[in-house]
Amino acid sequence: MSNIPVHVAGGKYVVRVEPSLLPKLYRQLRPLGLAKRKLFVVTTPEIWALWHKPFLASFPKGKDAPCILFLPSGERYKRLSALEKLADELVQAQARRDSLLLAFGGGVVGDLAGFLAAIYMRGIPYVQVPTTYLAQIDSSVGGKTGVNLRTGKNLIGSFHHPATVLTDPKLLATLPLRELRSGIMESIKAAVLGDARFFAWLEKNADAMLRGDVDALAYAIRVSVGIKARIVSADEYESGQRMLLNLGHTVGHAIEAATQYRALRHGEAIAWGMIAAVRLAAARAALPANDAARIERLIHHFGPLPRFSATAQRLLDLTSADKKNRSDTRNFVLPVKIGKAIVTSDVTTQELHRAIQSMMQAVRETGA
Amino acid sequence: MSNIPVHVAGGKYVVRVEPSLLPKLYRQLRPLGLAKRKLFVVTTPEIWALWHKPFLASFPKGKDAPCILFLPSGERYKRLSALEKLADELVQAQARRDSLLLAFGGGVVGDLAGFLAAIYMRGIPYVQVPTTYLAQIDSSVGGKTGVNLRTGKNLIGSFHHPATVLTDPKLLATLPLRELRSGIMESIKAAVLGDARFFAWLEKNADAMLRGDVDALAYAIRVSVGIKARIVSADEYESGQRMLLNLGHTVGHAIEAATQYRALRHGEAIAWGMIAAVRLAAARAALPANDAARIERLIHHFGPLPRFSATAQRLLDLTSADKKNRSDTRNFVLPVKIGKAIVTSDVTTQELHRAIQSMMQAVRETGA
Numbered sequence: 068m069s070n071i072p073v074h075v076a077g078g079k080y081v082v083r084v085e086p087s088l089l090p091k092l093y094r095q096l097r098p099l100g101l102a103k104r105k106l107f108v109v110t111t112p113e114i115w116a117l118w119h120k121p122f123l124a125s126f127p128k129g130k131d132a133p134c135i136l137f138l139p140s141g142e143r144y145k146r147l148s149a150l151e152k153l154a155d156e157l158v159q160a161q162a163r164r165d166s167l168l169l170a171f172g173g174g175v176v177g178d179l180a181g182f183l184a185a186i187y188m189r190g191i192p193y194v195q196v197p198t199t200y201l202a203q204i205d206s207s208v209g210g211k212t213g214v215n216l217r218t219g220k221n222l223i224g225s226f227h228h229p230a231t232v233l234t235d236p237k238l239l240a241t242l243p244l245r246e247l248r249s250g251i252m253e254s255i256k257a258a259v260l261g262d263a264r265f266f267a268w269l270e271k272n273a274d275a276m277l278r279g280d281v282d283a284l285a286y287a288i289r290v291s292v293g294i295k296a297r298i299v300s301a302d303e304y305e306s307g308q309r310m311l312l313n314l315g316h317t318v319g320h321a322i323e324a325a326t327q328y329r330a331l332r333h334g335e336a337i338a339w340g341m342i343a344a345v346r347l348a349a350a351r352a353a354l355p356a357n358d359a360a361r362i363e364r365l366i367h368h369f370g371p372l373p374r375f376s377a378t379a380q381r382l383l384d385l386t387s388a389d390k391k392n393r394s395d396t397r398n399f400v401l402p403v404k405i406g407k408a409i410v411t412s413d414v415t416t417q418e419l420h421r422a423i424q425s426m427m428q429a430v431r432e433t434g435a
Numbered sequence: 436m437s438n439i440p441v442h443v444a445g446g447k448y449v450v451r452v453e454p455s456l457l458p459k460l461y462r463q464l465r466p467l468g469l470a471k472r473k474l475f476v477v478t479t480p481e482i483w484a485l486w487h488k489p490f491l492a493s494f495p496k497g498k499d500a501p502c503i504l505f506l507p508s509g510e511r512y513k514r515l516s517a518l519e520k521l522a523d524e525l526v527q528a529q530a531r532r533d534s535l536l537l538a539f540g541g542g543v544v545g546d547l548a549g550f551l552a553a554i555y556m557r558g559i560p561y562v563q564v565p566t567t568y569l570a571q572i573d574s575s576v577g578g579k580t581g582v583n584l585r586t587g588k589n590l591i592g593s594f595h596h597p598a599t600v601l602t603d604p605k606l607l608a609t610l611p612l613r614e615l616r617s618g619i620m621e622s623i624k625a626a627v628l629g630d631a632r633f634f635a636w637l638e639k640n641a642d643a644m645l646r647g648d649v650d651a652l653a654y655a656i657r658v659s660v661g662i663k664a665r666i667v668s669a670d671e672y673e674s675g676q677r678m679l680l681n682l683g684h685t686v687g688h689a690i691e692a693a694t695q696y697r698a699l700r701h702g703e704a705i706a707w708g709m710i711a712a713v714r715l716a717a718a719r720a721a722l723p724a725n726d727a728a729r730i731e732r733l734i735h736h737f738g739p740l741p742r743f744s745a746t747a748q749r750l751l752d753l754t755s756a757d758k759k760n761r762s763d764t765r766n767f768v769l770p771v772k773i774g775k776a777i778v779t780s781d782v783t784t785q786e787l788h789r790a791i792q793s794m795m796q797a798v799r800e801t802g803a
Contacts, residue, residue, distance in 0.1 A: 189579065
């Protein structure tokens with residue numbers, strides 16, 4: 068149960084979720100031929116300061132020790148210029164086609180280092196060791212890598228799957244509580260779109276998770292990864308079923324853009340976006356009222372969700388710029404009951420406008 | 436015969452070589468669903484000034500006309516910063532996942548625009564319309580795309596195959612003669628490693644090609660592309676047979692690096708590199724003396740090759756930095772007769788040193 072397979076065009080890889088994996092990293096990496104490959108680690112100074120001792124504990128010292136490269140913390144370094152600097156450092160440290168890259172950090176590190184691995188010498192293998200809840204359940208799985216442009220987020224990138232993902236829930240001990248709460252919103256999303264039993268589990272175990280109970284976190288991570296892995300395995304390049312993972316993201320991305328990615332964490336924006344989706348679904352009676360109420364209640368339980376200001380019209384306008392729209396018809400992910408969502412293309416502008424207005428009402432009433 | 440198939444993992448695509456294709460471009464692109472896709476063209480101001488009229492002749496005018504983006508001419512713009520600028524322009528011009536990119540230019544335009552297509556929104560389709568002889572026979576075929584780093588050439592990139600390659604030999608009418616001569620060196624390489632009959636044809640038709648005879652050029656392009664397509668189809672990701680295409684490149688790359696990519700055109704450096712490979716092969720009696728003489732004679736016929744200065748030791752040192760070395764054993768492509776080359780890993784440093792010394796002797800005696 069702690070090894071979750073992801074099936075992709077080139078074969079399969081495994082996401083391993085296990086407390087205390089970090090101090091045993093070297094043994095986990097050995098099957099990748101580490102004896103013959105040089106290892107390069109991309110991380111942030113902050114993560115490294117907190118975790119370098121257990122990280123290095125299992126590695127050889129001296130000239131066979133891994134080479135550590137630093138990316139400054141923060142979304143503003145998720146750009147081609149920072150990637151180019153790391154690429155030059157790889158060249159100078161003599162990284163080759165048979166070298167192995169390891170991303171040790173949150174979503175920014177994983178996305179950028181994964182993309183670096185995708186394009187360095189036209190592609191070298193890499194491993195993810197995610198350090199935030201969001202990265203552990205979401206961005207480290209599925210092979211999407213990339214960087215931002217001045218003109219938009221994640222507009223440059225590749226599909227490049229890691230050789231393996233090694234996830235240690237104990238790394239969450241140093242994660243700020245707001246990051247944990249925000250990350251769990253994507254677990255709620257996974258439960259809503261694909262696993263009613265997990266949704267009920269989350270209702271019961273919310274407090275254990277928020278206390279940082281490692282077993283509860285490990286379980287939630289495994290189930291969340293399993294749901295995503297199942298969907299990604301069925302639709303590697305996001306042509307169909309994978310769109311389900313965008314539940315809450317149409318409006319969520321608009322909120323992030325309207326607030327310049329500053330006021331809210333990603334998971335918080337997605338949480339508001341899910342509330343909009345739930346209200347849209349409930350308004351057309353596609354989702355039972357009781358399910359809608361349970362979803363909103365669970366979201367708020369993992370809150371508080373920050374308040375923000377934006378007009379409904381502005382948010383509506385921003386949804387059309389979302390790159391996930393392939394044409395002028397509006398794709399939208401609709402929850403139809405707890406545990407099931409569908410992709411529909413018949414959502415009208417007026418309907419979405421009303422749902423956003425209703426969500427903004429909730430922002431004013433319940434936002435913190 | 437004018438359609439050459441290239442077989443790749445995702446299916447196959449076709450390289451079409453035909454005089455006067457350019458004014459009929461739109462019809463060629465229609466099977467790619469152009470009616471529903473917006474077309475974005477990446478080119479240089481120089482190429483566009485020379486060829487925009489025939490290029491646009493077959494396209495609709497007005498809002499369905501293609502959108503033209505410019506990359507300044509020159510290898511120094513083959514960098515991530517220039518790519519990022521084009522990516523921002525694509526976003527502003529509303530290029531989407533279902534848009535089509537077209538690279539209209541030489542190797543730099545093709546490599547950079549192909550890479551842009553590979554990573555824009557994690558990959559959009561693209562078409563090559565190569566305008567130099569070298570791009571027509573070499574860089575437009577095989578799916579290698581990428582940019583340079585400060586620390587080395589082509590160190591960042593992707594394998595991303597074009598949807599199709601549309602090659603019009605008449606575009607060579609405005610190509611400087613030195614570019615034509617230099618490009619033909621890669622045709623000689625293709626003949627040496629894979630087609631004795633084509634080698635004999637080149638011996639007979641050299642003057643027609645240098646005169647710019649369109650039928651002769653079209654024939655040479657088709658055969659050269661065919662040889663490369665056969666090899667790429669057998670080994671898409673350069674794990675084995677594709678290394679044959681590096682004939683002359685081990686020493687050629689070292690010459691380019693030693694002369695800061697300034698004194699020689701790429702094909703000229705490869706030509707000297709082939710002379711080194713021929714002399715190495717002849718010295719170990721792997722290549723008949725008569726074949727060696729014919730190869731050197733044909734190279735010089737398409738010369739003159741520029742002189743340059745570098746010590747043999749310096750060139751030898753630079754061969755080890757070549758990214759094509761996967762380990763400490765020295766891979767080397769050895770011509771064994773006209774029409775056949777092999778990849779060997781037993782070339783000693785001393786042997787290579789002697790071959791480079793012998794080549795430098797030729798540089799002093801016959802270089803222009």
